[in-house]
Amino acid sequence: MSTMNVKASPGAEEEALRMKSKTLGESSHSGDVKKGQVILAAYVLLTLDLxxxxxxxxxxxxxxxxxxxxxxxxxxxxxxxxxxxxxxxSIFGRFADKYGAQAALILSCASGSVFFLLMSISTSIPLLFLSRLPAVFMHGLPGAQKVITDVTTPSQRADALGKLGLSFGIGMIIGSVLGGVLSTKFGVFAPTYVGLVGNLINTMIAMFWIPSQVKPKSDHHLTEHSTSQSGSVFSIREILRLMKFPGVMEVFIVKVFAGLPIGLFLIMFSIISMDFFGLEAVESGYLMSYFGVLQMVVQGLVIGKLTSHCTEMTLLKLSVFVFAGVGLGMALMRTVWHYCIIAVPLVFAFSTLGTITDSILTKAVPSSDTGTMLGICASVHPLTRTVGPTIGGVLYKHFGVSSFGYLQLIVNIGLFVYLLKTKIPLTEMKSQ
Incomplete structure (x- = not known):
């Protein structure tokens, strides 16, 4: 009897191994499906938010x-x-690291609901200013980026983050058109009512479609050098510590300054489109839609393919080099048709720079700090919007439209030379 058991045991072991392999395969497939559903939910939520x-x-x-x-x-x-x-x-990013991507998205969507509620009753100037206060926690983009960084591997990240540009393009086109239609047909407050209901729906999506624990269990032990698990959400010192990781400060400086001149131009664009290009409001709307379509194509189709063939540092250098060429084109442009041609490399450089720097920076810090890093990255555009009207106004008034182009050219040539001559010491902190 014992001999029979010994003879049968290899077959039993083989069967057990086959069953185990099958179970692991099914578990992996189930995990991939769940991951895909979470990513899709993040895309849908961001599209509606934008x-x-x-x-x-x-x-x-x-x-x-x-x-x-x-x-x-x-x-x-x-x-x-x-x-x-x-x-x-940055505060929102710290909150996402401490309490998770789901809690952060719920906070963002709930703040959006309060934002539109206050706008819907803004019958006086103080109320309108008061309606801006919830904007401090309205960060749907870094919230969605946090979900993506938590569920993707480093090799998948740039492609997945790039595809968020589809959400941006769709939101820009539909939102711009819908706002005009609703306000024309039903009054100026109609879009605020839609925004209020829409953000309540987004809150439900975040509660039921985004898991409370998005990050893989294998990442939970990566708390070495972590800033997110210690200190207050409002700790500036803990936030700034991330800049001390190898290569982070260098890449962040490139991120800020490479796109700053074009950011100043875009802030002044409503005035430039009227005075320099002579466009009507409707024509400006068409131009914005054109930008939205370009961004959808570049971020949805182009960046993903490039990341599979080129390193991220190569793409960073390419985006800065293209930005320099865009600056020269802007300095020489005279008509709106020139601008439409320049818009193609402009959108490519702008989208590539944003996606690649976000991907590099989230890999350079511990997994427990990706939310804070994304929050810092998300502060770049508000910084430009804050200082932009003053600086952009002075440039346009005293030096004309071409000044934005020359500034773009000079800054990005300097950054390109810096990237060529400096070896940025990046260390990937993520588990594969």
Whole structure:
């Protein structure tokens, strides 16, 4: 009897191994499906979030005018929004690291609901300014990026983050059109009601579609050098510690300065489109839609393919080099058609720079600090919006449109030479 058991045991072991392999395969497939569903939920949530944001962007000037806010006051309103977003970006990132991506997205969507609720009752200037306060926690993009960084491997990250550009493009196009249609047919407050309901729906999506624990269990032990698990959410010292990781400060400086001149130009674009290009409001809307389509194509289709053939540092250098060429083109452009041609490399460089730097920086810090890093990255655009109107106004008034192009050219040539001559010491902190 014992002999029979001995003879049968190899077959039994083989069968057990086959069953184990099958179970692991099914578990892996199930994990991939769940991961795909979470990523899809993040894309849907961000698309809706950006749709509502762009919807109100087109309505706010008319709402402000209807309650007696002049152009100077409107500038203060925009600056207030930019400062709140700037201050809140890093705090939101710390919150995401301490409490998870789901909690952070719920906070963002709930803040969006309060934002649109206050806008819907803004019948006076103080109320309109008060409606900006929830913007400190309205960070749908870094929230979605946090989900992506938690569920993807480092090799997949740039492609997955790049595809978030599809959400941006769709939100820009639909939001801009929907805001105009709703305000024209149903009044200036109609988009705020839609935004309120939409953000409540987004809150439900975050609660039921995004798991409370997104990050793989294998990453939970990576707390060495972590800043997120210690200190307060509002600790500036803990946030700034991330800049001391190898290569982080260098890449972040490139991220800030490479796109700053074009950021100043885009802030002034509404005035430039009227004065320099001679466009009507409808034509400006078409131009914005054109930008949205370009961004969808570049981030949805181009960046993913490039990341599979080129290293991220190569793509970073390429984006800076293209930005320098864009600067030369902007310095020489004279008509809106010139700008439409320049827009192609401009969108490519802008999208590639943003995606690649976010990917590099989240890999350079511990997995427990990716939210904080994304929050810091998300503060770049609010910083530009805060200082942009003043600097951009001076450049445009005293030196004309070409000054933005020359500044773009000079800054990016300098950055390109810096990237060529400096070996940035990046250390990947993520588990594979």
């Amino acid at each position: 749709t509502f944001i762009f919807m109100q962007l087109g309505v706010v000037p008319y709402l402000a005018k209807s309650i007696g806010l002049d152009s100077v006051g409107f500038g203060y309103l925009q600056t207030t929004f930019g400062v709140l977003q700037l201050v809140g970006g």
